[in-house]
Amino acid sequence: MKYLLLWDIDGTLLASGGSGMRALRISLNHGFGVDGSLDDIDWSGRTDRFILRQILEKFSLPTTQDNFDRLLDGYIALLPEELSRSARILPGVQGLLDTAAARADVSQGLLTGNIDRGAKAKLIHHGLWDYFPFGAFANDSELRNDLGPFALRRAAAHTGVRFSPEQVWIIGDTPHDIECGKVIGARTMAVATGRHPIEELISHAPTVAFRDLADADLFWQAIES
Secondary structure (H helix, E strand, O other): OOEEEEEOOEOOOEEOOOHHHHHHHHHHHHHHOOOOOOOOOOOOOOOHHHHHHHHHHHOOOOOOHHHHHHHHHHHHHHHHHHHHHHOEEOOOHHHHHHHHHHOOOEEEEEEOOOOHHHHHHHHHHOOOHHHOOOEEOOOOOOOHHHHHHHHHHHHHHHHOOOOOHHHEEEEEOOHHHHHHHHHOOOEEEEEOOOOOOHHHHHHOOOOEEEOOOOOHHHHHHHHHO
């Protein structure tokens, strides 16, 4: 195998249309009796655990494991219905995943700020879960920059290949994706299909940046360069 592709989910594979935040807001109301805006939460490129901590602290709720679990369990239960309202696969993604799955020289997994249950719910909803036999998730660490080594170890366990940094691509839509790729020496592909414009992403010096993933030829030319 020559290439390891590690994909972000929200804003990269999927446009959720705010489904995750709606599910969290309802979970907060049902679980804690709190009805408040989450618009000021720093969530882009963050892990679920990091986001939950911000929510609890904003409303002066103790950051205990019980409170994390209550908020998270409610979110997971509500997520499928909220996804059905607005989520969609982003342009070009399905074809790229199909091509990658068919290539013997490519392995692909996840490197996402979602917890594993949330990632699975989102990807099953769109029929994408089976493309990703391994990954790193918010269960592994609250800090996104910690996730790369988890993904690399699981890739090696799954494939039997110890990928060198130049073989690894982190694909995501935020500056945090670029940064966590650099931490492990990987190459980084930034895609402006989330909340960050391409000019901002380029300022963080990814290996390559695209406005979207609609052009499969450009995608594979970058990977193979």
